[in-house]
Structure formats: structure tokens, C-alpha cells
Amino acid sequence: MLACPRCGADLPFTPGGPGQEDEEGVTELTCEEGCVYPVLGGVPLLLVDAEGYVGRHRESLVTTLAEADRLSRSTLATIRAFAAEEDLVPLADDWTAAEADGEGLPRRGTTAGPLEAIYAPLRGPQGSTVAQAIKLRIPKKIKGDVCIIGAGAGLGAARWLPRTVAPWVVDLSLRGALLATKTLGRGTPVVADVEDLPFLEDSLDLVVAENVLDLVGDPARACAAIARSLRRGGTAIVSSPDPALGGDDETTLAQLLGEAGLAVTACDDDLLWPRPHSRRRVELYVVQVLTCRKD
Ligand SMILES: C[S@@+](CC[C@H](N)C(=O)[O-])C[C@H]1O[C@@H](n2cnc3c(N)ncnc32)[C@H](O)[C@@H]1O
Ligand SMILES: [Zn+2]
Known part of the structure; x- marks a missing residue:
């Protein structure tokens, strides 16, 4: 159902699952051609520049995951593993x-x-x-x-x-x-x-x-x-x-x-x-x- 936003290949994903966890506790999703995306608190971040997004918004992501009671060692390890070196930007959502x-x-x-x-x-x-x-x-x-x-x-x-x-x-x-x-x-x-x-x-x-x-x-x-x-x-x-x-x-x-x-x-x-x-x-x-x- 899901497709890789970078190359269009199939992206196997089981809703509700925690995501595939590696030995460092990083949860990620891999498309059939090998593109890798972070999964935070069970939510896949399927963005062409996932690393840049996680880097820019890492603080807002942590706050959001804490608010949703989805923060764990694994989510922190995932954020660390994916975050590119970027200046922090608050996560704008245009809500009142x-x-x-x-x-x-x-x-x-x-x-x-x-x-x-x-x-x-x-x-x-x-x-x-x-x-x-x-x-x-x-x-x-x-x-x-x-x-x-x-x-x-x-x-x-x-x-x-x-x-x-x-x-x-x-x-x-x-x-x-x-x-x-x-x-x-x-x-x-x-x-x-x-x-x-x-x-x-x-x-x-x-x-x-x-x-x-x-x-x-x-x-x-x-x-x-x-x-x-x-x-x-x-x-x-x-x-x-x-x-x-x-x-x-x-x-x-x-x-x-x-x-x-x-x-x-x-x-x-x-x-x-x-x-x-x-x-x-x-x-x-x-x-x-x-x-x-x-x-
Ligand atoms: C004005 S709110 C509308 C919320 C809701 N649909 C409603 O009508 O009450 C716009 C929403 O679109 C999201 N959004 C903005 N740009 C987007 C994009 N490029 N792709 C997906 N969502 C986006 C924002 O994060 C925000 O939650
Ligand atoms: Zn791909």
C-alpha cells in the first residue's frame, strides 16, 4: 500500500507495529530498493529529506512524542541516528x-x-x-x-x-x-x-x-x-x-x-x-x- 517517496518502490509497513528495531534500538522502515526511513513512536516519517526534517525538528519531535506518551529509548536512538546537522526549527502546523x-x-x-x-x-x-x-x-x-x-x-x-x-x-x-x-x-x-x-x-x-x-x-x-x-x-x-x-x-x-x-x-x-x-x-x-x- 505504501510506496517509497524517493523511488516509488513498495514500502512494507504493518500499521500499529513498533517498526523494525536494530541492535542499537533504532526503528526504521526500508523500501524494497533500500531507502531507509525513521519510525518514531510507531509513526513512519516518509519524507524525501527525512534526515533534514528530523535534524531541524528534533526538539519538537521529542516534545510531541512525550506528549503522546510515545517517547522511549528507541525513539531517542532513532532521532539521534537520523538527525542531520541542521539548525533547529519549530514544527509549524498552522493551527489556532x-x-x-x-x-x-x-x-x-x-x-x-x-x-x-x-x-x-x-x-x-x-x-x-x-x-x-x-x-x-x-x-x-x-x-x-x-x-x-x-x-x-x-x-x-x-x-x-x-x-x-x-x-x-x-x-x-x-x-x-x-x-x-x-x-x-x-x-x-x-x-x-x-x-x-x-x-x-x-x-x-x-x-x-x-x-x-x-x-x-x-x-x-x-x-x-x-x-x-x-x-x-x-x-x-x-x-x-x-x-x-x-x-x-x-x-x-x-x-x-x-x-x-x-x-x-x-x-x-x-x-x-x-x-x-x-x-x-x-x-x-x-x-x-x-x-x-x-x-
Ligand atoms: C489549516 S490546517 C487544516 C487542518 C484540517 N484539515 C482542518 O481543516 O481543520 C493545515 C494542515 O496541513 C498540514 N500541512 C501543511 N503543509 C503540508 C504538506 N505539504 N503536506 C502535508 N500536510 C501539510 C499542516 O501541518 C496542518 O496540520
Ligand atoms: Zn526507495
Whole structure:
């Protein structure tokens, strides 16, 4: 199922397993052509420059693993073995503080007072949320593997992911992959970059990238990676608060998906994405959701 992000060869991986441990306690995963990747706390880091990533983010990785109760001698040995000589960089994940604390939008009936008046239209029939639109576009029958890309804290996916689905939970941030899996209560966390998705060609049935493609360095490359990983007849649902990708043309994201070989079958626009910073401050984005099919 997984593929090497460097050479595309098969990457044997058993979800839930600790990873292969060598005599020094280093846990790693090796592709069939011999490329090696670190596995930290059971999570594979499938990045083209895994060594640079571990080197730059080693402090954040240790903190994240401690927070998730996944820190051991073996994880420390793995970080030491892989970390390239790099200046430390904090692991940026673009979440609001409230999202990072796992505080989503309060559920209906749980908030009293003035906030209720603000949240009510976001939940009711007057305004449709991004989560409602995504839920509507998910195929009734899912015939294979599902991948959530840029899952963040998992607060969005918790609202639309069918209960029976245990997805691949991909994020460039280890904290994101772990936290989203915890929020969802299921799934397999993987650290990867959407531009170099580590899945075999034609292997996924559904990919959802909610509010992430506007953040990546090369969105065209990301669209191509999504298209490559999907099976024929598979669905990609991509949402963004900036479908113009920094420019003026709001059809840019749809065009990139089309150029990648994905036919856009539905465009739901003007959807509301509330991002709570605190109980008293909520940012509101207006989002486009594109549903595509690989023919
Ligand atoms: C704005 S958050 C969206 C979170 C969630 N999908 C939602 O809508 O609530 C973007 C997420 O994408 C992740 N991300 C950013 N660049 C990425 C990349 N190149 N590949 C994979 N994930 C990425 C970030 O770590 C972050 O968790
Ligand atoms: Zn390889």
C-alpha cells in the first residue's frame, strides 16, 4: 500500500507495529530498493529529506512524542541516528491555539449566551459548513483505502468521516498526524508531504485534503501526487479558503486538479469554516470545496 517517496518502490509497513528495531534500538522502515526511513513512536516519517526534517525538528519531535506518551529509548536512538546537522526549527502546523488544544466548535446545545447566536447559523440550514459539504460529497460506497491529508488536529474530519472508515492520517506535522488519529479514535498516522505522497499508484479510493493545498510550496505537484495515488473511479475532495492560491483567479485550484488528470464533478462554494482562537475570538473563512473523480 505504501510506496517509497524517493523511488516509488513498495514500502512494507504493518500499521500499529513498533517498526523494525536494530541492535542499537533504532526503528526504521526500508523500501524494497533500500531507502531507509525513521519510525518514531510507531509513526513512519516518509519524507524525501527525512534526515533534514528530523535534524531541524528534533526538539519538537521529542516534545510531541512525550506528549503522546510515545517517547522511549528507541525513539531517542532513532532521532539521534537520523538527525542531520541542521539548525533547529519549530514544527509549524498552522493551527489556532484552540485547535491545537483539541477545542473545536462547541457542539449544538453546549454553549450558552452570546456565542450561541454566532454559532447557530453556522450549524443550521441557513449556512452550510465545509464539513457538511464534504460529508455530502463522500461516496456512499467506499471500496478501498481512504487518506486524509493535512488532517491537523482532526477537528474537521471528525465531522465528516464515516464511522466505519479507518483512514491513513497524513500530515507534515507529527503532532498533527498523532492528534488527528487520537481525535478520530481510528486510523494510521503517517508523516508525509502531500507533494510526495507515499502511496502506490492507483491505490487509494478516497482522498480528502481539507484546507491544506493553499499552504504547500508547489500545489500543482500536490495535485499530481493525489491523482497518481488514486485508483481509477476514485474520489478526491479538496477544499481551500484560497482557491486562487495567492492570485486573483478563483478557478486556479480547479484548473490544477484538471491538469493533474482529475475531473471536477462538483464545486460547493461560499462555505463557512470557523476557526476558534479562544472562546471569544473566532476567525471565519469562506471556503470552496471541489469534488473530483479520476477517470
Ligand atoms: C489549516 S490546517 C487544516 C487542518 C484540517 N484539515 C482542518 O481543516 O481543520 C493545515 C494542515 O496541513 C498540514 N500541512 C501543511 N503543509 C503540508 C504538506 N505539504 N503536506 C502535508 N500536510 C501539510 C499542516 O501541518 C496542518 O496540520
Ligand atoms: Zn526507495
